Amino acid sequence: MRRNGEIMTSKFRTKNVEVYYSDKKAIRDISLNIEKNIVTALIGPSGCGKSTFLRCLNRMNDVIENCSIKGSIHLDEQDIYGPDIDPVELRARVGMVFQKPNPFPKSIFDNIAYGPRIHGLASSDNELKDIVYNSLEKAGLIDEVKDRLNDQATGLSGGQQQRICIARAIAVSPEVILMDEPCSALDPIATAKIEELMNELCESYTIIIVTHSMQQAARVSKKTAFFHLGDLIEYNDTDKIFTQPENEKTQDYITGRFG
């Protein structure tokens, strides 16, 4: 299934990844390659380990106590759990958008400028402004907020807040954006906007999205991985997964027989 040509374009290569919470094994033996500049969807029923796997990719699991990880994850041939990797730098390369919109209780401008400021990406105020405007533009939000950049970000609607969070992640110019059910707290219209945004963003970023909605996975992703009870059941082109899945469990899940 994996030809040499594909490995060259893969962004993440994970091998035998296992995650434990205390003694409980959350995911088992996950090996998959995630390709560059496409949207990859991780689907599966609740508690199947897809979010846990996602959080391994930028070491957000380090924050959780009693969480330990085995196996290897390479980002561009670099072992991200290697001794010379600083998780803080890694997270600047691999940004994250969360399930619930979590803008900081600050102005819209300060929210977007947060990342560039802490990483020292802008050498002058004008440069910082450019970064903020560009990020908002890429997130398709500029027309809605350009006149009120000093308003509280928490006063925006849920969909706008989530796009602020995406713009905030873009502002650090990451290589990968991880999205953990980014639309689960949003209405259909806001969801449609974010999906459209993902389509545009995947030209310049690698996007990995965890989603509960199979329709969403089918709409936005090029590749889909199906997780069940901590195992990776099937990983293939999205078209294949949704039309002719190889595994019976995948078939059952996408036809709505469980999960």
Added chain:
Amino acid sequence: MTLPISFVFFVLLGLSVYFYYHAKSSIVRKAAFLGKRSKALPSHYGQQSFLWAFIPSFLILLVLTIGGPNYIDQIFYNKIQELNPTFNESFVSLILAKVINVSNGKISTDEETIIILAKDYKIAFEQLHFYRGLVVILCAALLGMIISYRQKPGSNAREQVEKFIVNIFFASAVIAIFTTVAIILSLFFEALRFFNLYNFFDFIFGLHWAPNVAIRTDQVAAEGSFGMIPVLLGTLLISFIAMCVAIPIGLFSAIYLAEFATPKIRDFVKPTLEILAGIPTVVYGYFAALTAAPFFRDIGFSLGLDVSSESAIAAGAVMGIMIIPFISSLSDDVIRAVPQSLRDGSMGLGATKAETIYIVILPAAIPGLVGAVLLAVSRAIGETMIVVMAAGLSANLTVNPLDSVTTVTVQIVSLLTGDTEFDDIKTLSAFGLGLALFFFTLLLNIFALSISRRLAERYD
């Protein structure tokens, strides 16, 4: 037949409990008889009966117990006055007191009239107790019976019980407010008496505090002077020193506890810090006087500074230690209440823990932190014992922390303890100080609230 209050109360309680069960079972029977479902649960009808039987009768019991004796005293006061209209008020009160004591058997007397009055007094009391018990019990029984009889499956007992309970909550809130108002009013009127004797502006702006006045009118003594500035300055100085100690230590330990400590360390450190809050202030007081003050004096001496043996810095530093747990414990709770999603969001952007705390978490926690500091400041301003023991009584107009100073609360204590007359200017000046302190802390509260509102970063 005597009916002591405990007996009456337990009968009342028993009756009410009886009506609870009675109403509960009778509503089931009524509903079955009518073939309808009752609108509320049977226990709601029981609760309604309980409340109706208990609360009004209990209030009557309360009123009779508090008001009854006063009423009897008034009757006997009038009786004694009628016996001899030439008696003046205080003499009548004296006789009344004697009558009461004789009737209690505390003293004996040969005087015929007083013995007769004492007997009557005793009988009156017995009657009061008897009728009190009778009225309360009858009232409870009657009301309980009426309400259980009138309850129908169609009436909504739950609604009424809930309304009643809301009223109880409201009454509790009102009692708290009334008490506050009463305290302020009593303070205000006593202070007003002081300002009748002493010029208000001389008090507010006076730079000299020396509350010595002649004890006898013919005694030669210095005229007392009541300028509150030195005393207020002492309070400010000591509170300021205390906050300089408590805010950094309290806040930093809170950040450590909330963000860095492992659960094991936290479980040990937090209760240990809170032990500090449990130490009586008197103990802090002699710690300040016997350990801290000499310590500061020795340090000052080795630096060539003259530190008085009772110094503001000793009292302030120990007071600061005392209020550390207020700040650390509350701030810890406030910091931990900032949602995890904000921490995740910041970490997900590649922020370090320090950046996350400094730029995201602390600003979001500001209102609570201000509240914690405010509570600590009020403790510091109101604290008396440490200052009495470690900072002295002399009202010096100084901001030098090495000097001995006094505070508003210490002055109030020293003015009101011992043999004092309550119409004396010296005693009344304590109420002036109390009122000033009250307004000062009120202003501080308003100021801090407005600051925290301006700085607040609201998170959902």
